[in-house]
Amino acid sequence: MRIPDFTLPSPVASLVGTLPATPPAWLLVQSLNHLLKKGILPADTGLLDGRCFMVAVKDAGLNLCFCCSNEAFRLAPAGAVPDLTLSANFADFLRMMLREEDPDTLFFNRKLSIEGDTELGLIVKNLLDSVDWSETPLARFMAV
């Protein structure tokens, strides 16, 4: 499966922008914790402890904010300033997650932006790269 080139139409962003971002962020946090608990996400949570993240899906107008504390991911408290912000369009986040495209490639091509603590960004990138999806039901969706 190759992700086709697409950008979400701008009404999506204006619509999503009016909705609370909490449900998608909650879903993301639950998924991360599930992967952590199953040992699929080989996270050294010590490296992430006390750090806050923002995943900005630009064409969806969605900012997902979460933090890591006490070996689990949680929704970011109101007003938390992210240590690391990753921004890209929805299709590019998908390509990155499904290992169709390398984050450095997207970065060189200016499709992914990284702001804040660059080393934390590297930790997150390398963490995602080291996940072995082959033993999970998601394996059939992965490009590599």
Place this chain on the structure above:
Amino acid sequence: MTDTLKLPELVCPAGSLPALKAAIDHGADTVYLGLRNDTNARNFAGLNFDDKTAREGIRYARSRGRKILLAINTFAQGASTGRWRSALDQAADLGVDAVIVADLGLMEYAARHHPELRLHMSVQGSATNHHAINLARDLFGIRRAVLPRVLTLDQVRAVMDKTDIEIEVFGFGSLCVMVEGRCLLSSYATGESPNTHGACSPARFVRWEQGAGELKARLNGILIDQFVKDEAAGYPTLCKGRFQVGGETYYALEEPTSLNVMSMLPELIDIGVSAIKVEGRQRSPAYVAQVTRALREALDTAGRERHRFSVRPAWQQALNNVSEGRQETLGAYHRPWK
């Protein structure tokens, strides 16, 4: 015509177990890795292999008839050579097919304590002529040398004529100023460089600032480059920064660019290089898969077609897409004025 020439080994990078598997699954003959510390030149947070993942990777490669090399290619620092020696002990214990070493003291240690461990001289060892290579062979029994990316094709051939040691050359990947094993530029801004700490422009010194118009790259506070909207960006290293020189601001040292020798594969096969290496242990499994697949097909095709070989657009496109700076060069291999 039967093809009697042996194809060079395709040596691909891996910074994680999924990248290692991607390299093997897409046609690498050999995969090189590093341990999770400053004994290798990609000492990045969260990258590289611990004992468990290294063992699993070696198992994966062996069961498919491929080889694993371990890069221990930084220079042991005065007070703490123990970590580098332990890395060599670990390599022997893991049973890797060879270690890639730059430091002469470590070569001596390996030759003395692990005579069965195959030694490759790293590109960081900076051996550009047959005297240096043959000396390392005579002293430490090295079996292969990785040539720095500063030689023309004719110079590579000239080195190979005067040594019986296997020669490995770079085939694809990001370029820098290529003062391999001797570059301290990163230290001027951060106090750390690849040879001493295993990383050029360590990430903790890097800040990307998105302004209203441009993206600024800062290394330890120093502005080293800025990119206008949609302009291709590169790694934030000093050698690829833009500087004011004589009233003009430009890439005074090196432009962000990638080496790509695809069009030269028939010549590299002809002169008999033993291996062609892909740069990029810091990259993700997607990059490893894309680059390995393209180079595997190109190398096999070049072996079959020899001098009728032409680069197929699909391979070129695959490599262009992942290139730093989105431009490519034959680098030093092609210097018509030499």
